[in-house]
Amino acid sequence: MSVTVRIPTILRTYTGGKAEVSAEGATLADVLRSLEENHAGIAARVLDDAGKLRRFVNVYVNDDDVRFEQGLQTPTPDGSAVSVIPAVAGG
Amino acid sequence: MAVQSVEPSTTSVDLGPAAALSCRECGERFDLGPIFACALCFGPLEVAYELPADGSEALRKRIEDGPANIWRYAPLLPVPADVADKPSLNPGLTKLVKADNLARELGVTGGLYVKDDSGNPTHSFKDRVVAIAVEAARAFGFTTLSCSSTGNLAGAVGAAAARAGFKSCVFIPHDLEAGKVVMAAVYGGDLVGIEGTYDDVNRFCSELIGDPLGEGWGFVNVNLRPYYGEGSKTLAYEICEQLGWRLPDQIVVPIASGSQLTKIDKGLKELVALGLVEDRPYKIFGAQAEGCSPVARAFKDGHDVVRPVKPDTIAKSLAIGNPADGPYVLDIARRTGGAVEDVSDPEIVDAIRLLARTEGIFAETAGGVTVGVTRKLIESGLLDPSLTTVVLNTGDGLKTLDAVAAGPTVTIRPSLAAFRDAGLAAV
Numbered sequence: 001m002s003v004t005v006r007i008p009t010i011l012r013t014y015t016g017g018k019a020e021v022s023a024e025g026a027t028l029a030d031v032l033r034s035l036e037e038n039h040a041g042i043a044a045r046v047l048d049d050a051g052k053l054r055r056f057v058n059v060y061v062n063d064d065d066v067r068f069e070q071g072l073q074t075p076t077p078d079g080s081a082v083s084v085i086p087a088v089a090g091g
Numbered sequence: 092m093a094v095q096s097v098e099p100s101t102t103s104v105d106l107g108p109a110a111a112l113s114c115r116e117c118g119e120r121f122d123l124g125p126i127f128a129c130a131l132c133f134g135p136l137e138v139a140y141e142l143p144a145d146g147s148e149a150l151r152k153r154i155e156d157g158p159a160n161i162w163r164y165a166p167l168l169p170v171p172a173d174v175a176d177k178p179s180l181n182p183g184l185t186k187l188v189k190a191d192n193l194a195r196e197l198g199v200t201g202g203l204y205v206k207d208d209s210g211n212p213t214h215s216f217k218d219r220v221v222a223i224a225v226e227a228a229r230a231f232g233f234t235t236l237s238c239s240s241t242g243n244l245a246g247a248v249g250a251a252a253a254r255a256g257f258k259s260c261v262f263i264p265h266d267l268e269a270g271k272v273v274m275a276a277v278y279g280g281d282l283v284g285i286e287g288t289y290d291d292v293n294r295f296c297s298e299l300i301g302d303p304l305g306e307g308w309g310f311v312n313v314n315l316r317p318y319y320g321e322g323s324k325t326l327a328y329e330i331c332e333q334l335g336w337r338l339p340d341q342i343v344v345p346i347a348s349g350s351q352l353t354k355i356d357k358g359l360k361e362l363v364a365l366g367l368v369e370d371r372p373y374k375i376f377g378a379q380a381e382g383c384s385p386v387a388r389a390f391k392d393g394h395d396v397v398r399p400v401k402p403d404t405i406a407k408s409l410a411i412g413n414p415a416d417g418p419y420v421l422d423i424a425r426r427t428g429g430a431v432e433d434v435s436d437p438e439i440v441d442a443i444r445l446l447a448r449t450e451g452i453f454a455e456t457a458g459g460v461t462v463g464v465t466r467k468l469i470e471s472g473l474l475d476p477s478l479t480t481v482v483l484n485t486g487d488g489l490k491t492l493d494a495v496a497a498g499p500t501v502t503i504r505p506s507l508a509a510f511r512d513a514g515l516a517a518v
Contacts, residue, residue, distance in 0.1 A: 009301045010130045019301060045131065055396065055418060056116065056133040060294065065413065067399050085297045086128035087135075087415035 001026050003076050005035060006083040014042040023082070028061060029072040031082055046084060056087045104230045108143065109169035112136040112317055115419070123169075125231045125309065127316040135415065136317045137357075138169045147366030151336065154328075154367075159184050161219055161325040167361060168325070169318045170226040178255050179225065182218035183325055185210040187333040187481070192449035193462075197469055201340065201478040206330055207452055213274060214487035215408075215455070216351070217247035220322030224311035225255050227318035233309035236280075237261060239296040240312075241289045241347070241408045242271030243455075243486050248311055249278030260308070262292050267407060270490040288402060290413050323351045327358025330481055331368050338363070338373045340478035343465045345457045345485055346377045346386050346431065347409045349416030356423045376474060377420050377431035378464035380404035380439060380456075386417045390424060390431035397421070405436045405494050406456040408486060430473045434463035442466065443488060443495050453488030461485075 005023050007015050015021050021039070025031035036043035048054050052072075059066045060083040066074040076082060104123045112121040116134025127136055143150055143166045150166065157163030161183030162175040175181075186207045194203035208216040221244070228236055236252040236259045238244050245261040252259035259280030263272070264287060276282045285292045293313075299305035300314050311319045331338060338359060344352040356375055362368045379387045382404025389397045397417030402410035414420070424431050434442070439456055442463030447453050454462065461482050468474035488495065503509040510516060 006298065006301075008128075008297075010126075010128055010133075013130075045133070048132075054133050056128065056135060056415065058294070058413070063291075065290075065399060067413075068401075083294070083298065085294060086133050087413070 001076055001078045001080070003031055003078070003080040003082055005031065006081065006085075008084055008086055010086065011042055011045055011084065014039040014045070025076055027070075027072065028059065028066055028074045028076055028082065031076050032072070058085045058087050059083070060085070105171045106169040106227065106230055106318070107171050107174075108140045108166060109138045109318070110141045111139045113139040123230075125227070125233070125314040127314055138317050138321055140167070140169075142167065142361075142365065150365060151367055154332070161222060161322070164325055164328050167328070167365075168223060169321055170223060171230075174226055177226075177229075179222055180212040180218055180251055180254050182211045182222055184329060187330060188450060188452065190450045190482075193446060196445065196449050197466055197476070199469070199476040199480055201476060201480065204330075204334075204339070204479075204481045205446070205450060205452060205484055206326060206481055207484050208326070209452070209454065209458075209484060209487035213243070213246045213250045214490065215243035215247065216323070216326065216483075216485040217243045218251070219325050220244075220319045221247040221251045221311055223322040224309070224315040224319035225251050225257070227315045228257065228309035228311075229255075231309065231315075233307060234258060235260060235308045237296070237305075237308045237310045238312050239263075239289065239292040239310070240275070241410060242267045242275065242490065243408055244312060245275035245282065246271065246278070249275055249280045249282075252280055253278045262296055264289055264292055264407075268491050268493060270492060271407075274490065289407075289411055290399075290402075293411075320350050320354050323354035324358030324361065326351070326483070327355045328362065331359070331362055334479070336368050338368050338371055339481040340372075341374045341376065341429070341474055341480040343376045343378055343461050343468070343474070343480070343482045345409055345461050345483060346379050346414065346417075346420055347411045347457075349377070349386060349414045349420040351485075352377055353416050353419045353423060356427075372428070374427045374429040374474075375423050376429040376464070376468060377424055378461045379431065379433040380406035380409055380460050381433045381435045382406070383410045383412055384433035385412065386414055386420050387431040387433040389417065390421055395421060404439075405491075406439055406460050407491075408455065408457045409460060430468065432464045432467050432471075432473070434460060434467055438463045438467070440495055446484070447488070452484060454484040455486035455488050455491045456494050457486055458484035458488070459494070
């Protein structure tokens with residue numbers, strides 16, 4: 001499955017400044033592994049030491065927050081758009 | 092508690108005592124700039140200060156001699172020293188109302204106060220945070236002010252931008268209360284309704300910041316968030332000053348993203364560290380609406396993680412289903428011996444009416460949430476009625492009129508006979 005991943009500004013040092021990159025995988029976990037293969041170091045920023053999504057990062061597959069879906073096991077069908085976004089507070 | 096103090100930033104940005112940004116999660120430090128998330132762990136960035144070296148007496152006098160608004164606390168905020176001379180809405184120093192009638196109604200004997208932030212220029216506490224963000228926007232050279240908002244913030248940004256000479260473009264869920272939409276639109280900036288919830292709006296704005304379409308825009312609650320959040324500390328400063336430089340025993344704060352509650356705690360701790368108030372225990376309680384209560388749920392279940400929810404409540408200004416500061420709220424409530432509680436929509440409306448008929452304060456739905464939660468906390472024994480308690484009203488009921496639809500007690504012809512027949516006469 002080929003998906004596009006939207007990269008937040010603070011991770012673009014790992015993608016050569018690109019705001020959007022391609023990755024492969026049937027689930028979010030697979031997509032993150034694929035990202036890491038092509039952009040070494042990025043996974044450690046998104047995942048904590050236990051391999052879970054860091055608590056201040058939001059990940060969406062298409063328009064769905066993966067925490068409402070199946071977390072790292074959320075399916076990423078071919079053509080999906082994955083967005084990685086820092087959590088925003090301040091309301 | 093040691094107040095953070097670091098070497099001055101090497102940048103030329105003048106934001107007064109602000110020296111750097113520090114990650115609340117991992118402690119990594121960054122130069123002052125329009126950034127909000129840690130590049131290592133995504134943790135929220137906070138302002139770290141070089142705080143005043145004055146002794147506590149001198150600092151207290153400096154504050155008391157300052158302007159009658161938040162700029163009296165400029166030595167403790169990320170703003171330039173001459174901030175009071177710049178065009179601003181000058182929010183703050185709102186009333187701390189001694190609510191004796193409400194206290195009798197709720198059975199509070201230790202002194203009950205309502206910090207009524209509906210008295211700010213656009214009638215909500217958001218004027219405080221926006222005023223600080225405006226100074227950061229000036230310092231970083233932004234010309235357009237923006238935000239994602241549940242309504243109050245949109246109005247505050249529109250008004251502050253107009254006064255300070257910025258363009259503005261604000262984003263809101265398309266189905267907000269009419270009063271808030273009108274207030275957001277009237278100041279002349281662009282107002283964009285987004286088809287979705289506040290969390291959808293927030294996500295959209297976060298993506299816009301990383302895109303050339305949003306280049307040069309200062310989003311007060313996104314890329315200016317570390318500075319913006321500091322404005323909420325002024326609530327803590329004012330409450331203590333208005334109590335005669337004394338910490339309240341208990342304080343009840345509404346929770347949207349949780350930022351306000353965490354910054355009130357930060358402000359109280361700073362006052363202690365600076366010797367401006369005596370160090371003594373205080374409890375902080377969080378208040379949510381049942382229809383959006385992920386933090387209250389986590390508190391009651393004993394969890395450290397806040398599971399996001401899809402909001403469904405009349406308290407739209409608190410309808411943030413994914414509260415980023417939720418874990419910190421849990422930490423603070425537990426550390427201070429407080430709690431996080433929620434109330435239903437009918438309880439919110441009852442509480443709005445209770446505050447109005449006892450103290451003459453017409454609160455927006457968020458104020459109903461804090462008063463309703465206070466009542467519930469007293470009933471459950473979690474809040475001690477024999478202690479000094481401060482309840483926050485963060486906004487004006489005129490913005491959420493629909494929540495308490497009400498009309499005349501009775502409608503009559505203009506005659507004394509009709510008045511007598513209506514049964515309202517004294518005799």
